[in-house]
Each structure stands twice: as C-alpha cells, then as structure tokens.
Amino acid sequence: MASEAKRPKVDGGSTSEGSSGDPLENFLRWCEKVGLTLSDKVYLSREGTAAEYGMLASRDIEEGEVIFSIPRTAVLFQSTTKVKAVLEEGKTSLESVSGWVSLLMALMWEYTSPESYWGPYLSLWPDLKALDHPMFWSEQERERLLQGTGIPEAVDKDLANIGREYSDIVLPFIRLHPDLWDPEKHTLELYTSLVAFVMAYSFQEPLTDDEEDDEKEPNFPMMVPMADMLNHVSNHNAHLEFTLDFLKMVSVRRIRRGEEVFNTYGEMANWQLLHMYGFAEPYPSNSNDTADIPMSNVYKAGVEATKSKEDQRLLVDKWNLLCEMEMVGEKGAFIFGQTGVLTVTELYNTLKVLGMPAEEFEEWKENEGWEEVQEEEEEDEEKMSRALSMEALPQLAPAWRRLIQAAARFTLASYRSDLRADQGLLEDGEAHARLSSREWRALQVRYGQKVILHKLLELTQ
Ligand code: SAM
Numbered sequence: 055m056a057s058e059a060k061r062p063k064v065d066g067g068s069t070s071e072g073s074s075g076d077p078l079e080n081f082l083r084w085c086e087k088v089g090l091t092l093s094d095k096v097y098l099s100r101e102g103t104a105a106e107y108g109m110l111a112s113r114d115i116e117e118g119e120v121i122f123s124i125p126r127t128a129v130l131f132q133s134t135t136k137v138k139a140v141l142e143e144g145k146t147s148l149e150s151v152s153g154w155v156s157l158l159m160a161l162m163w164e165y166t167s168p169e170s171y172w173g174p175y176l177s178l179w180p181d182l183k184a185l186d187h188p189m190f191w192s193e194q195e196r197e198r199l200l201q202g203t204g205i206p207e208a209v210d211k212d213l214a215n216i217g218r219e220y221s222d223i224v225l226p227f228i229r230l231h232p233d234l235w236d237p238e239k240h241t242l243e244l245y246t247s248l249v250a251f252v253m254a255y256s257f258q259e260p261l262t263d264d265e266e267d268d269e270k271e272p273n274f275p276m277m278v279p280m281a282d283m284l285n286h287v288s289n290h291n292a293h294l295e296f297t298l299d300f301l302k303m304v305s306v307r308r309i310r311r312g313e314e315v316f317n318t319y320g321e322m323a324n325w326q327l328l329h330m331y332g333f334a335e336p337y338p339s340n341s342n343d344t345a346d347i348p349m350s351n352v353y354k355a356g357v358e359a360t361k362s363k364e365d366q367r368l369l370v371d372k373w374n375l376l377c378e379m380e381m382v383g384e385k386g387a388f389i390f391g392q393t394g395v396l397t398v399t400e401l402y403n404t405l406k407v408l409g410m411p412a413e414e415f416e417e418w419k420e421n422e423g424w425e426e427v428q429e430e431e432e433e434d435e436e437k438m439s440r441a442l443s444m445e446a447l448p449q450l451a452p453a454w455r456r457l458i459q460a461a462a463r464f465t466l467a468s469y470r471s472d473l474r475a476d477q478g479l480l481e482d483g484e485a486h487a488r489l490s491s492r493e494w495r496a497l498q499v500r501y502g503q504k505v506i507l508h509k510l511l512e513l514t515q
Pocket of ligand 1: 254281283333
C-alpha cells in the first residue's frame with residue numbers, strides 16, 4: 055500500500071494552507087475534505103505530462119501500489135448531485151438512447167452554479183471550448199482529414215443524437231424546472247460541450263461476469279475526480295479498480311521516479327481515441343490500433359468475383375443467410391488489429407459461406423448447418439482466431455484470400471490520400487512540423503489504419 059500524504063503536493067513541491075486562486079490547489083484542498091487520499095509518491099502537474107494536467111511520480115512506485123483512493127461519495131453522478139431529487143422524480147422522462155441525459159442534466163447545473171459542492175473539481179476546466187474532438191471541427195475538415203477512418207460517420211451520428219436528445223428530452227425538462235435550469239444559459243452548445251467532456255473524462259464501472267451473463271445494460275457513466283486527471287497510453291502503468299466503497303488507482307507495473315502515471319481508458323484504437331477523447335497516440339506506439347473493413351466491402355468483393363447472373367443470385371442468397379445468422383449487417387465492420395482479426399466468428403463464417411460452392415451451400419443450408427455454427431461458436435473461436443491471425447493469412451484458401459484482398463483494396467480507396475502521401479508527411483520533418491494539431495492527429499489515425507490494410511494486401515496476395 056502506498057503511504058498517504060496529509061496534504062497532496064502540486065507541481066513537485068509547493069503546498070499551501072488557506073484558500074488560493076489556483077484551481078489546482080483549491081481542488082487538492084477539496085480532495086482532502088471529501089476523503090480522497092493520494093500517495094505522497096505522486097504529484098499533479100501541467101509540465102512534463104502528455105497533455106495539460108497529468109500525474110507524475112516523485113518516487114519509485116512498485117507494482118500493485120494504491121496511488122490514490124476515491125470514496126464513492128466523492129464520485130459525481132445523478133445520485134450525488136444537488137439536483138438528484140428532481141432527476142429521480144423525472145427519471146422516466148430522462149431516459150434516452152445514450153443513457154447519459156441524467157448525468158448531463160446534473161453537470162449542466164453543477165457546472166454553472168457558483169454554489170456547487172463540486173465547484174473546486176469542475177473549476178479545473180473553466181473553458182470547455184478547449185475540447186477539440188472532431189465533433190467541433192467543420193464538416194469539410196472532417197471529410198478532408200478523416201474520410202475513410204470511420205470518424206465522420208460516428209460524429210454525424212453523435213451530433214444527430216445530441217440535437218434530438220436536447221430538443222426532445224432536455225429542453226422540455228429545463229422548461230419544467232425554471233428554478234434550476236435556464237434555456238438561455240443551458241444551451242445546446244453547452245450541452246454538446248458537456249457531452250464531449252463526459253466522453254473524454256467519465257468512467258463506466260465494468261459489469262460483473264454475472265451481470266454480463268444476464269445481458270444487463272452497461273452501467274451509467276460517472277465523473278471520478280483525480281482519476282480523470284490521468285492521461286492514457288496503450289502501454290499504461292496504472293488502472294482503476296472498483297471496490298464496494300472506493301475506487302482505487304493501482305499501479306500495474308513499476309513506475310520510476312519522474313515517469314508519468316498513465317491510466318488506461320480501455321483498449322482503444324487511434325480512431326476511437328480521436329473520436330471520443332480528441333487525441334491520438336503517435337504512430338506506431340498504439341499497440342491497440344485497428345483498421346475496419348466495412349462488411350459491405352466484403353460483399354462488394356464477392357460481387358467482383360461473380361462471373362454470371364447465377365453466381366450473383368447465389369451471392370445474394372449467401373449474404374441474406376449471413377445477415378440472418380447475424381454474422382454481417384449493413385453498417386457493420388470486420389476489425390483487424392496488429393496480430394489478426396478481432397471479429398473472428400463473423401469473418402470466419404462469412405468467408406466460409408461465401409467460399410462454398412453452390413451445391414455445398416444448398417446442402418449446408420438444407421441441413422441447417424448454419425444453426426450448428428451458432429451453437430459451436432465458442433469452442434471454435436480459438437481455431438478460427440488462429441486461422442485468421444496475420445501470420446496464417448498466406449495459408450488461407452485462395453478464394454478467402456481474394457475476398458480479403460479485394461475488400462482491403464476497396465477500403466483503402468475510401469481515403470482521400472494513399473499510404474505513400476501520408477508516409478511522406480510523417481517522414482518529411484519540415485512538412486510534419488507544419489501540420490496543425492488537427493492535421494497531425496488525423497494523420498496518426500489514417501496512417502495506422504492504412505498500414506494494417508496494406509499488410510492485409512501483402513499477406514493475401
Ligand atoms: N490531461 C487531461 C486534462 O488536463 O484535463 C486529463 C485527462 S482527461 C481524462 C482526458 C483528456 O486528456 C483527453 O481528452 C485528451 O485531451 C488528454 N489526453 C489523455 N491522454 C493523452 C495522451 N496520451 N496524449 C495527448 N492527450 C491526452
């Protein structure tokens with residue numbers, strides 16, 4: 055267990071008594087008041103960190119040490135906000151697709167109320183306009199920099215949902231409670247910024263195995279002071295553990311003095327980091343990076359391989375069956391990571407069905423072989439995963455390789471530039487230095503995806 059300092063340190067040393075105009079010092083005093091304890095081996099800083107605030111080790115930390123511990127009472131969500139009674143009473147009318155509206159209503163109130171209990175915490179981010187997720191870029195900029203990455207489509211969906219949620223749920227609720235919210239102050243603009251804030255700063259408690267088995271809905275998001283000061287890298291050295299009364303940041307390996315304490319926000323590809331958190335890890339450091347091949351591109355690859363009307367009819371039959379089996383869907387994607395495909399069952403069965411000669415397919419369909427596929431799913435997962443690992447791709451049946459090859463080719467054609475152009479930008483020091491922050495982040499996302507897709511082209515030749 056880490057030893058706990060009485061007064062947490064700021065910027066490697068200075069401590070203070072009494073009130074101060076410094077948001078960080080005010081926050082640390084508040085932490086003490088709410089029972090949040092911090093190891094004396096770390097300090098918060100805006101210097102020497104990956105981005106703005108972050109946590110640095112002032113002494114070596116061993117694996118398994120508790121770096122800080124937050125009582126559940128110091129976590130902000132719909133049951134700990136001042137407006138909890140109103141939110142509880144209006145629970146049904148606040149239900150939404152995202153499941154975030156109650157937290158967002160709470161944040162709108164707490165963020166704009168001078169008397170908020172959470173003020174010293176939320177004052178760390180006085181200007182939400184500093185958030186630079188792609189949802190704040192212009193549509194043209196998203197298309198120019200991110201076409202092909204999947205981000206423009208995800209953002210369009212987010213913006214449509216946010217607009218709908220605000221006008222259909224939030225605004226009517228605001229009008230019902232003019233003593234707490236005001237449409238002039240709690241605008242769609244503020245709501246959208248808070249959505250981005252929740253995307254980048256909130257935590258979701260993972261479901262237990264039993265809850266997963268019971269197919270329980272995911273837990274609602276919550277704001278976790280101190281934990282949300284930590285930056286993320288795929289090669290992280292700490293993670294958040296959830297116990298009955300506390301949330302604890304625990305080191306997962308030794309952290310040397312001077313190193314930044316990095317949390318994990320999950321196994322996030324660069325496109326997900328940029329979409330949800332507004333940043334990307336520099337290529338090639340994100341070991342969780344992935345590239346998506348839209349399922350529709352595998353269908354297109356199937357169409358390209360047909361030679362007759364009969365072949366085309368057979369392809370449509372096969373695709374319809376795959377839809378019925380829930381192996382493919384209109385908007386779905388096969389996901390490829392560094393070592394192989396992550397959507398194993400879906401891709402394996404798709405290739406298997408598309409690669410079947412007509413008679414075999416008819417027989418398999420008649421004998422309801424596809425129902426067995428669904429039952430055997432789990433047992434076969436390992437075998438399928440091995441067959442679709444990057445190193446095994448060259449040994450796949452030629453028809454399967456051709457499908458992956460063509461689908462990767464179609465996917466690469468959906469970007470605005472090719473791999474070489476992006477490689478040029480990365481390797482030409484001067485051009486690289488001239489990139490704006492948005493251009494730089496978009497480049498890391500695009501390039502990582504294209505490298506994976508090119509690897510697929512090579513391995514399926
Ligand atoms: N640095 C944040 C701050 O000062 O408010 C605290 C972490 S907050 C949970 C998440 C945000 O930190 C992200 O939206 C992103 O802006 C930034 N961030 C986290 N990890 C990062 C990294 N490795 N590189 C760049 N920015 C990062």
